[in-house]
Amino acid sequence: MDGDRDEMAEFQKKYGIGIVGCGSISATHAEAIRHTEYGRVVTAHSRSQSSLDNFCRRFDLPGYKDYEKFLTHPDLDVVVICTPSGTHLDFGRAAAEAGKHVVVEKPIEVTLQRGKSLIESCRSHGVKLAVIYQNRFIEDVIRMKRFVEEGRIGKPFMVDVAVKWFRDQNYYDGAAWRGTLSLDGGGVVINQAIHTIDLMLWICGNLKSLYAGKGTFTHSGIEGEDNAVAVMEFEKGALGVFRASTSIVPPAKRRIEIHGPEGTALLDGDEFRLLKSEEEDSRQSGNNGGTGSGTSGPLAGMSYHHHKKQYDQILDALIHGSTPEVSGVESLKSLEVVQAIYTSSDRGEPVFFRESLSGSEAGRKS
16 A cells, blocks of 8 residues: 555656547536646547637637547547547547547447447557546445445345436437437436446446336437336346436436345435434435436536546556556446346337346347
8 A cells, every 4th residue: 555655656747638529518527637636638629619619718728620630639648538429439449549548428338339349449459448437436425335235234125216307408409419319329318317327236236137118208309218217126136116307397316225124225316324214324415516416407516526536546547557447348337227228118028137248238038
């Protein structure tokens, strides 16, 4: 441990980081990187000149409308991709071919095949790949995972997951890619709920099977779903129910309930509570920038703090040559569940999981 601290103290380099895509989430990434010890934002790229100009003016950066020129910027070590999900492979593959490490805003891509292609491209060019799932770095989430793993509620037998949010029609109308199959990959499940699916798997383990349904009820002009439900069975034996919506009035905070014979582990928004039969203990209020809110704006209430913690971990992995905590392979787990929900809904039958690159690949039971 002391050796690690000494090595970090001797490390003087700051990784030069360029941001691709200058939409609303890119500012969160830039602020997070600016507050890290070993990262600095050096440039940006966008195909929209006005977005590029506004972003570069705000962060005092040189910018490029030409992506190939962006990749040749001096001191560029890491490329952060904040573009629509269905474009991640093309941007990421070009960055890997240029020898740049790659960080991708969730999800890694819109299909498992495209996600695996990006993983392989980064692997073959010897660069690191990380995917942003900043909710894993919320203090209360980490605490909840530890309490469940320590057996504080006994062996879980039921899991209830709900993302009951609201997005108005303007949210979808305001960006042509939202709710499309090619660029968004679908609707509420892959865009909003995938963060919570990732937490569910991280805390409770992989799924054995699920049966799902989805539909579009309150929004027009989108290909993706605005409501979905699933019944789940976990490998460790628990049963679960998943619900996701962008139609709920009034919206609610993201909620994960894990029930065991000795109590309940509850994540309400970004706050963890351990509930016992006659007491409620271990309440901790750490809600300072997560994505547990159900409010209408896509980034309402979000700060850069948890992104910053994930960037600290990513930069530490680059320094030590290790694998980022949320690697490309790790990120496939939540995407597999998303794809399984879509497959089950479309076919009207359950989906079963088998072992694969990411731990559990959805497939039909033969």
